[in-house]
Amino acid sequence: MAPPTSGHVRGALATATTAFVALVGGWIWAAMQQPDGYDAVRESISALAASETPHRWIMTAALVVTGVAHVGSALLLPGLRRAGRAVLTAAGVATVLVALVPLPSRAEGSAVHTVVAALSFVLLAAWPWFGADERATPLLRPAVARPASIVLLLLVASLPLGVGSGLPFGAHERVVAGLLAAWPLATAAVAWWAMGHRIGDRRVRRVVTVALLTVACAAGGVAATRLAPATAETTHYSAQVQLSMDPRDSTRLVARTLFGDIDVGFTGLAPGIEATPQVKASIADLLSRPQITVSSLQPGPLELNAAIVRAARDVGIRFALGALAVAALWVLLRAIVRRRRPGAWAWAGATTAWVVACGATGLGMWQTYQPERQHEFTSTGVLGTVQRNQSLLSDVEARTAQVSPYLRNLIALSSALQDKYSPTELAQPTALRVLLVSDLHAGNQYALMRTIVEEEDIDLVVDTGDLVNFGTVAEGNASGMFAGIASVPVPYVFVRGNHDATSATDRAVLDRMAAIPNVVLLQPDDETYTVVEAGGIRIAGFNDPRWFGDDGKRSKDKQQPAKRAFVSAFEEQDPLDLLVSHEPWAVQDVPRADVAVNGHMHTPDLEGNRIQAGTFTGGGPLTHFVGSEDGEELIGQPSAFDVLSFGETCRLTSVTRYRFRNVIEGRPAYDDVSLVNGSRIDTVTEDGRTCEKPEPGAGVLDALTLTEVPAKPPAAE
Known part of the structure; x- marks a missing residue:
C-alpha cells in the first residue's frame, strides 16, 4: 500500500465534511420548509424526499450530494484498504439510490426504498x-x-427494534445517520492531524477545542431535551417541554397545539422553548357539566407556577446530562486516538466546556424568559381566528348537517361514474352494503353518516372503534355521540378501540353502547363474542385490549392474547366473511376470515385481505385543526370512509373509498374517490353459497341473525 499523501488527506477531509454538512443541513433545511404538521422527532428523513412532500428537491439533492461525497471519501482517504474503499463506495452509491427511489408520500411505505436505505446504513x-x-x-x-464498526452496526440494528419499543423514529434515525456520516469525517480529520497538520500554536488550539466542545455540549444538551422531553402537569392539562434546535426559535416560547400555535417572543439570548399541551381525560367530566366556563378550566397561579418550576428543573437535568455525555464522549475518543489515559488537560477542557455550556444556557434562559422581557405575542390557526368567528366550534353536528348536501352531490357523481366505468364483475347484484368507519374521536358527524346511509343504500354500519378520546361516557354524552348513533337508521356494529376505555377492565363505554337500540357489540364482554349474519354475510370481531392511558408501547404484542382467544373460540365455527378489530396487528393473519377490517392508524390502507379505514371525522374536534403556513387557512386531517359491497356469491365485490376535508369548518373540500375491485381483497371462493339482500323488519335489528359464541382458553402456542 502506498503511503498516504497530504493531498489525499485534504481531499478526504473536504469530501467527508461535504457529506456530513449536506446530510444534516439537508434534513434541517428541508424540515424548515415543511408546512405545520411535520414532526422531525417522529417522521423519517426519507419522508422529506417523498414524492408528494413539498420542497422534496432539498432532501433529494442532499442525499445525492452526500452519496457522491462518500464515494469521494472512499477514493481519497489515506491508508484505507481496498475492501474498505469498495464498501464505502457502495455505501455512497446506495445513498444516491435512496434519493432515486423515494417513498410515495410521507404516510406510505415502499419495500424497495426500505431495502436500499437499510443497505446504505x-x-x-x-x-x-x-x-x-x-x-x-x-x-x-x-x-x-473494528470496535467502531461493531458499535455502528448495533446502532443500525437498533432502528427496527426502536420502532417496536415506541422510540420516536425520526430522532432515533437522525442520531444514527448523523453518526454514520460523522465517522468518515472523524477518520479524515484524525488522519489530517496525524500527518502533522496544525492550526496555530498549542494555546490557540486548546482555546478553539474548548470553544467547539462547549458548542457541542450545548447541542448535546438540547438534543437530550428533545429525545426525552420533560412533562409539566396541572389538574386538567399536561405539556411536553423541550428546547428547540432551530436558531429561528431563539428567545421564543412556542406552544404548539392542534388548534394553532401560541408564539411568545422575549428579549435576550437563549434557546427557544417548545411546549406541546395536551388535554387530560379529567376534562371530559367538566365538559359534561352545564354552564361550563373557560375560567373553570384554567389552572390557578400557584398550580401553574409549580408546574413551571418542575418543568424547568427537569429540562435542566436533561440538558446537563446530555451535555455531560458529549463531554465524556470527547474524552473517551481522545484517549482512544492517542492510545493513553486522558491527561489533566483533557479532563479540565471537558469540565470547562460542560460548565460553560450549562451555566451560559441556564443564565441566558433565566434572564430571557421573564415576564417583563416579553415583547411579542401571536397566535395562529383556530387560536388566531376564533376571535373573529366565535361560533366556529360551537356545534359540530350542526356544522356537519350544513355540508350534507355537498356530500350527497359527491356521492351521486361518484356513483354515476362508477356505473359507467366500473368493471363488469363489479356490477353483479348486491347482497349487502356496509359503511366502514373508524376513529370518530367524539366528532359528532352523524348528520353526514345519515346522508351516506341514505344515498349509498347502506344496510349496516361497522365502526372499528375509538368512538371517544378519553374512554369516558361523560365525553360521549357531552359530544352527543350516543344520541347520534341512535339516529342512524341501520344496525351499528361496534368493537372497542384503545380510546374507548380507561383501564383493561373498564366497560363503561361498552355498557352505554349496549343500551342503544340499533347497536350490536361484537364482543360484549370477555366471555362472549357475537356473530352478526346479515343477508348471509357473517361478521365477527373482538375489542382492543388496550385503553386510554396505557404506556403506548409494544402495541403489536398486546394484541396477541386477544387475537389468540378469538381464534381459539372460532376454530370450530364457520369461516367469517368480515373480521373486525381496531388495530392492524389484531387482524393480520387471522385464519378463516375472508376479509379483515381495522382502523386506529387514521390513514386508509389496503394490504392483502386487510382493509384499513381512515378517520371518519378527520381525527375528531380535538385533533382536527392545524395551522397552515400563513396561520389563517384551517386544514383538517382528511376525513374518510369506505363502502363495502358484497355480492350474491357472498364475496366482496367492491370497496369505494371517499376522502374529504374541512367538514367542521363548513368549507368541505373533495380529495378523492376510488373504486377497488373486491376480488383483489377477497380471494376465497366457496362454491354453492349464495347471499341476498336482507329484508328490513319492524325493528332495526330484525334483519340480522345474532349468534353468541362463548370464549374459551386460547390454544397453546
Whole structure:
C-alpha cells in the first residue's frame, strides 16, 4: 500500500465534511420548509424526499450530494484498504439510490426504498471493519476501526427494534445517520492531524477545542431535551417541554397545539422553548357539566407556577446530562486516538466546556424568559381566528348537517361514474352494503353518516372503534355521540378501540353502547363474542385490549392474547366473511376470515385481505385543526370512509373509498374517490353459497341473525 499523501488527506477531509454538512443541513433545511404538521422527532428523513412532500428537491439533492461525497471519501482517504474503499463506495452509491427511489408520500411505505436505505446504513457502518489496517492513521487501525464498526452496526440494528419499543423514529434515525456520516469525517480529520497538520500554536488550539466542545455540549444538551422531553402537569392539562434546535426559535416560547400555535417572543439570548399541551381525560367530566366556563378550566397561579418550576428543573437535568455525555464522549475518543489515559488537560477542557455550556444556557434562559422581557405575542390557526368567528366550534353536528348536501352531490357523481366505468364483475347484484368507519374521536358527524346511509343504500354500519378520546361516557354524552348513533337508521356494529376505555377492565363505554337500540357489540364482554349474519354475510370481531392511558408501547404484542382467544373460540365455527378489530396487528393473519377490517392508524390502507379505514371525522374536534403556513387557512386531517359491497356469491365485490376535508369548518373540500375491485381483497371462493339482500323488519335489528359464541382458553402456542 502506498503511503498516504497530504493531498489525499485534504481531499478526504473536504469530501467527508461535504457529506456530513449536506446530510444534516439537508434534513434541517428541508424540515424548515415543511408546512405545520411535520414532526422531525417522529417522521423519517426519507419522508422529506417523498414524492408528494413539498420542497422534496432539498432532501433529494442532499442525499445525492452526500452519496457522491462518500464515494469521494472512499477514493481519497489515506491508508484505507481496498475492501474498505469498495464498501464505502457502495455505501455512497446506495445513498444516491435512496434519493432515486423515494417513498410515495410521507404516510406510505415502499419495500424497495426500505431495502436500499437499510443497505446504505449497513454499508456505512461496515466500511471501517473492512478498511482497517495496522499501518494506517489512528482511526483506521483495527483496534479502533473494528470496535467502531461493531458499535455502528448495533446502532443500525437498533432502528427496527426502536420502532417496536415506541422510540420516536425520526430522532432515533437522525442520531444514527448523523453518526454514520460523522465517522468518515472523524477518520479524515484524525488522519489530517496525524500527518502533522496544525492550526496555530498549542494555546490557540486548546482555546478553539474548548470553544467547539462547549458548542457541542450545548447541542448535546438540547438534543437530550428533545429525545426525552420533560412533562409539566396541572389538574386538567399536561405539556411536553423541550428546547428547540432551530436558531429561528431563539428567545421564543412556542406552544404548539392542534388548534394553532401560541408564539411568545422575549428579549435576550437563549434557546427557544417548545411546549406541546395536551388535554387530560379529567376534562371530559367538566365538559359534561352545564354552564361550563373557560375560567373553570384554567389552572390557578400557584398550580401553574409549580408546574413551571418542575418543568424547568427537569429540562435542566436533561440538558446537563446530555451535555455531560458529549463531554465524556470527547474524552473517551481522545484517549482512544492517542492510545493513553486522558491527561489533566483533557479532563479540565471537558469540565470547562460542560460548565460553560450549562451555566451560559441556564443564565441566558433565566434572564430571557421573564415576564417583563416579553415583547411579542401571536397566535395562529383556530387560536388566531376564533376571535373573529366565535361560533366556529360551537356545534359540530350542526356544522356537519350544513355540508350534507355537498356530500350527497359527491356521492351521486361518484356513483354515476362508477356505473359507467366500473368493471363488469363489479356490477353483479348486491347482497349487502356496509359503511366502514373508524376513529370518530367524539366528532359528532352523524348528520353526514345519515346522508351516506341514505344515498349509498347502506344496510349496516361497522365502526372499528375509538368512538371517544378519553374512554369516558361523560365525553360521549357531552359530544352527543350516543344520541347520534341512535339516529342512524341501520344496525351499528361496534368493537372497542384503545380510546374507548380507561383501564383493561373498564366497560363503561361498552355498557352505554349496549343500551342503544340499533347497536350490536361484537364482543360484549370477555366471555362472549357475537356473530352478526346479515343477508348471509357473517361478521365477527373482538375489542382492543388496550385503553386510554396505557404506556403506548409494544402495541403489536398486546394484541396477541386477544387475537389468540378469538381464534381459539372460532376454530370450530364457520369461516367469517368480515373480521373486525381496531388495530392492524389484531387482524393480520387471522385464519378463516375472508376479509379483515381495522382502523386506529387514521390513514386508509389496503394490504392483502386487510382493509384499513381512515378517520371518519378527520381525527375528531380535538385533533382536527392545524395551522397552515400563513396561520389563517384551517386544514383538517382528511376525513374518510369506505363502502363495502358484497355480492350474491357472498364475496366482496367492491370497496369505494371517499376522502374529504374541512367538514367542521363548513368549507368541505373533495380529495378523492376510488373504486377497488373486491376480488383483489377477497380471494376465497366457496362454491354453492349464495347471499341476498336482507329484508328490513319492524325493528332495526330484525334483519340480522345474532349468534353468541362463548370464549374459551386460547390454544397453546
